[in-house]
Amino acid sequence: xxxxxxxxxxxxxxxxxxxxxxxxxxxxxxxxxxxxxxxxxxxxxxxxxxxxxxxxxxxxxxxxxxxxxxxxxxxxxxxxxxxxxxxxxxxxxxxxxxxxxxxxxxxxxxxxxxxxxxxxxxxxxxxxxxxxx
Numbered sequence: 815x816x817x818x819x820x821x822x823x824x825x826x827x828x829x830x831x832x833x834x835x836x837x838x839x840x841x842x843x844x845x846x847x848x849x850x851x852x853x854x855x856x857x858x859x860x861x862x863x864x865x866x867x868x869x870x871x872x873x874x875x876x877x878x879x880x881x882x883x884x885x886x887x888x889x890x891x892x893x894x895x896x897x898x899x900x901x902x903x904x905x906x907x908x909x910x911x912x913x914x915x916x917x918x919x920x921x922x923x924x925x926x927x928x929x930x931x932x933x934x935x936x937x938x939x940x941x942x943x944x945x946x947x
Contacts, residue, residue, distance in 0.1 A: 824848050824892060825909040831893065841932050843875075843893035844903040846910070853890055860914040860939040862946070863896055865906060870896040871943045873936055874910055877919035881928050897936065914942050 815821050824846065831845035856877035863872040873895045894910055916935055922928040 822854060822912045823909055824851055824853070824912075825907065826892070828894075828903045828906050828908055830904065831891070840929065841895050841936075843895045844906075844908060846892040846894055846908055848892060853892070854912060855915075856890060856919040858916040858919065858935050859912050860916060860942045861894070861910040861912050862943075863894055864909045864911075865896070865903065870899055871939065872896045872910065873932075873939050874912070875919060880919065880921035881925065895936075897940065913946055914939075 826846045826848040828844045829847045831843065853876055857875070859874045859876070861872045861874045863870045875891075875893045877890050879891065879893075892910075894908065916938060922931065
């Protein structure tokens with residue numbers, strides 16, 4: 815942020831993922847396929863997402879979803895969870911502005927353990943984003 819003079823952003827089109835976040839974790843994500851750029855370190859971030867001209871508070875995981883060990887996931891993915899949003903985002907363009915790094919990406923012993931951590935992450939993100947205008 816200091817070097818850029820602004821917060822780091824990523825943008826891209828929303829594509830299909832493994833549908834695990836919505837079905838097993840009750841936390842649906844939009845899988846962003848970035849247009850270009852360098853990904854920041856793997857982990858969970860508090861972000862501001864811009865979709866269809868509107869800004870949404872959101873959580874982002876950048877990484878390879880190690881809890882699920884997908885055979886086809888060799889490169890990092892950008893999974894965006896818009897807080898308090900429901901709707902179809904497939905094919906849409908989205909931009910995310912990284913506001914705060916929360917934690918590293920890590921493997922959990924079960925989807926249930928990951929779900930508990932996601933709930934804690936979202937609560938922390940809501941508290942953090944209350945300080946951003």
